[in-house]
Amino acid sequence: MRVFIAFEGLCESFDILPGQTVKDAKQMIKNFFHIQLSDDKQGRRYLELTYAGGVLRDEWVLADAGVTLCSTIKCAVKDEEKPALYIYNAVTQEKVPIMGNVHLLTETVAKLKSLVSLKCGFPVSVFCLRTIDGKEMYDCNILSDYKLELGATLRLDVWDGWKELLSDCVLGHSQNVQWHLSKNEAILRYQQRVALYIAAHFGHLKMAEWLQKKGVRADEAIGVHPYKEWCCETYHPDIGKGAIHAAAEAGQMLLIKAFVARNVLCLECQTPFGQTPLRISIHKGHKDCVLYLIMKMWSVVSFPKISLPMNIYIKVKKWLFVAQKKICKLKRWAPQFKTRVGDPFVVDGFTEPKMTSKDLHNLHQHKWKKIIRSYTNSQSQSSQDFANAVLKLQPKTEKEKIPTPSRFPPVMKTSDNLDRLEAESYSMDIIHNNLWNAQIPLPPITSINSNLPHNLTMPQATLLLNSSLESFSKHLGRTPRQNAIYYLSLASEFKEKPWLQQLDMARTLAKKTVYQL
Template structure:
C-alpha cells in the first residue's frame, strides 16, 4: 500500500503494508530521515504521526486507523520536557508534576511548598512534605539535603483528621465542610480561614458567601495551626497570604467582587511581599480582574454631604475598625482565640509530627487506643491504692497486694482488637493511575433493561449476555460503557473524518481490544 509521508517540507512516497503497526512505521521513518531521538530523565525527543487531524498511537494498525491507498500522513518531531519531580497529594489522590530543571534541587523546601500551594490550592500551613521513606522535609533545608534524584515522587501530608475536611473544601460542599469543622474554638477559626482560602482558589462562591456570614474575613491571613503559634521564627512567608490574594492569583473575578462588596479593605491588604490584589492580577495577567480592581480603587464613595476617594475611605475604615476592636476587647473582654498555657505545641524535629494524613477513622482510633492503654495500665494500681486507703491503719500495714501484669505481658485485650483497623493503607503505585477524560458522553442508563437488547427475552440468553459482560469487565478493568466512551473519544480526535467514519473506526479499535484480551 503506497502512502505519502509529509516531513519537514517534503512529501515522500512509501510502500507500507496495511497490517503494519504505527511503531514500526516510526522506526522506518527514523532510519530513512536520520532523525536523532532521545529519552532520558530530563526529557525526550520523539516522533509523532498524524492523520486526519488525529494522533496515531504506536499499537494501532494502519488499516484500523482508516488509512487507505494514497493517504497522506504527517510526521512531526516533538521535544517534551519531563517533570523534575512529582508530589503525591494524599487528599485528592493525584500526582502533581513539578516542572523545572536540575537547579530546582538547590532551592529550599519552602520554595517548593510555595509552588505546590499555587498548584493545589492548599495554604502552606496545612501540609508538609515527606520522602517516600517517611522522612519529613523542613522549610529551612534544601532539596539536595535529602539526596533526591530526578523524577522522584514526594508525599504531601496534611494534619491528622483533616483529609475529609480538605476534600470537602476542594469540592465546595458547604454541608460537608460544616460537618467536619472542629468543636474547639481556636482550631475552628483556623479551619474557617483555610476553607475560605481554598474556596477563593477554586472559585466556590456559595461556600465563600457562607463563610463570610460566619465572620471570616477575606483580608485576614490564613496564619498557622494553633499548635504552631510558638514557632514564629520558622514560619513560612506565605502564611501571610489572604483569600483575596488566592482569588487574584487564579483570576476568580466573582470571588473578588464578593470579597470587596463585603469589605473594601480587601483592596489594600498586602501579602508578605507587599503585593496587593491589583499587583498580583498584573503579575498573572488576569485582565478582567485587573480592570475591575482599577475601577474600584479609583472610584469615589459618596455620602449625603461629602464624597471621599477610595484610598481615603480605606484609611478611615482601617482606623475605625482598629478602634472598634480595641474598645470591644476592653468592654467585653473578648477572647483572642490564640494559644494558651497548656495547649499542645508542635515544634519541627522535637515533637511527634501531627501531619501524617490520617483520616478521621484512623485518627480517632489511635486516640481511643491510647486512652485504653493508659486506663488499663493505671486501673490496677488505682484500685489497690483506693483499697489501702479504705482499710484501717493496723490492717493497712499488714496488707500487701500484688500488682496485675501489664498489657504488654498479657497481650491485646478484646477492646484493642476491636479497635484494630480491618484495612491496610493502599500502595502508592496502585493509587497513582493514568485517568482519561471522555470527549463524547453517552446517554445515561436509567433502567437495567436498557443495557440489554430487546430481542433477548429468554433467561438463558440473558445469562450468557451478563456472563460475557462480567468477564469483559474482569479482564479489561473497565465496564463496557466506559470502554465505549473511551474508544469514541479516541475516534473523535480525527476531526477531519465524518462522524460515521469515526464511529466505524471506534468499532474496529474496540473489536481489536477484545481480541487482545
C-alpha cells in the same frame, strides 16, 4: 497502502502494510529523515503524527484510525520537559508534577512548598512534605540534603483528622465541611480560613459566600495551626496570604468580585512580599482580573454630600477598622483565640508528628473501641441481671429452662481463633449499618434481565453474558460503557472528520480492544 508524510516543508510517500502500527510508521520516518530522538531524566524528544486534527497513538493501526489511501499525515518533532519532582497528594490521591530542572534541587523546602501550594490549592501551613522513606522535610533545609534525584516522588501529608475536611473543601461540599469542623474555637477559626482559601483557589462561590457569612474575611491572613502559634521564627512567608490572593493566583474572576463586593479592603491587601491582588493578576497574566481590579481601583465612592476616590476610601476604612479593633480590645468584646498554657503544641523533630494524613476513623479508633466494648458489656450485664431476677421470682425445676428475654439483644459470640479487635470492629460495623439503614432507605433493586433482549433472558444466556462482562472489566479495568465513552472521546479529537466517521473509528478501536483480550 501508500500515504504521504509532511515534515518540515517536505512531503514524501511511504508504503504502509495493513497491520503496521503508528509506532512502526514513526520508526520508518525516523530512519528516512535521520531524526535524532532522546529520552533522559530531564526531558525527551519524540515524533508526533497528526491526522485530521487529531494525534495518532503508537499502539493504533493506521487503517483502524481512519487513514485511507493517499492520505497526508503531518509529522513534527516535539520536545517535552519531564517534571523534576512528583508530589503524591494524600488527600486527593493524585500525583502532581512539579516542573523544573536540576537547579530546583538546590532550592529550599519552603520554595518547593510554595510551588506545591499553587498546584494543589492548599495553604502551606496545612501540609508537610515527606520522602518515600517517611522522612519529614523541614522548610529551612535544602532539597539536595535529602538525596533527591530528578523524577523522585514525595508525599504530601496533612494534619491528622483533616483528610475528610480538605477533600470536601476541594469538592465544594459546604454541608460536609460544616460537619467536619472542629469544636475547638481556635482550630475552628483556622479551619474556616483554610476552607475559604481552598474555595477561592477552586472557584467554589457558594461555599465562599457561606464562609463569609460566618465572619471569615478574604483579606485575613491564613496563619498557622494553633499547635504552632508559638514558634513564629520558623513561619513560612506564605502564611501571610489570604483568600483574595489565592483567587488572584488562580484567576477566579467571580470569587474576586464576591470578595471585593463584601470588603473593599481586599483591593489593597498585601502579601508578606508586598504583592496586591492586582500585581498578582498581572504577574499571572489573568487579563479579565486585571481589568476588573484596575476599574475598581480607579472608581469613586459617592456619599450624599461627598465623593471619595477609592484609594482614599480604603485608607479611611483601614483607619476605622484599626480603631474598632483597639476599642474592642479595651472593652474585651472580641474574643482572643491565642495559645494558652495547657494547650497542645508541636515542635518539628521532637514531638510526635501530627501531620500523617490519618482519617477520622483511624484517629478515633481507640475511642470507638471503648464505646463498643462498654456497649456490649452493658448489654450483657443487663441481660444477665434480668435473668437473675427471673430466677428469683420463678423457681425452676431441673427440666425447665429460663428463656432469654427477647427485648435484650444476645451477646455476640466469637470463635476462639477470632481476634478480639476484629470482633469489636465487626460489632461496630453492625451498629453503623443499622443506623444508616434506619435513617436512609435504599432504593429497590432492579433485575438486570428486564433490560436484556428476549433471546438473552434465558438463564444460560444471562450467565454467559455476565461472565463475559466481568472478565472484560477485570482485564481492561473499565466497564464496556466506560470503554465506549473513552474511545468516543478519543475519536472526537479528530475534528476535521465528520461525526459518522468519528463514530466508526471509535467502534473499530473498541472492537480492537476486545480482540486483543
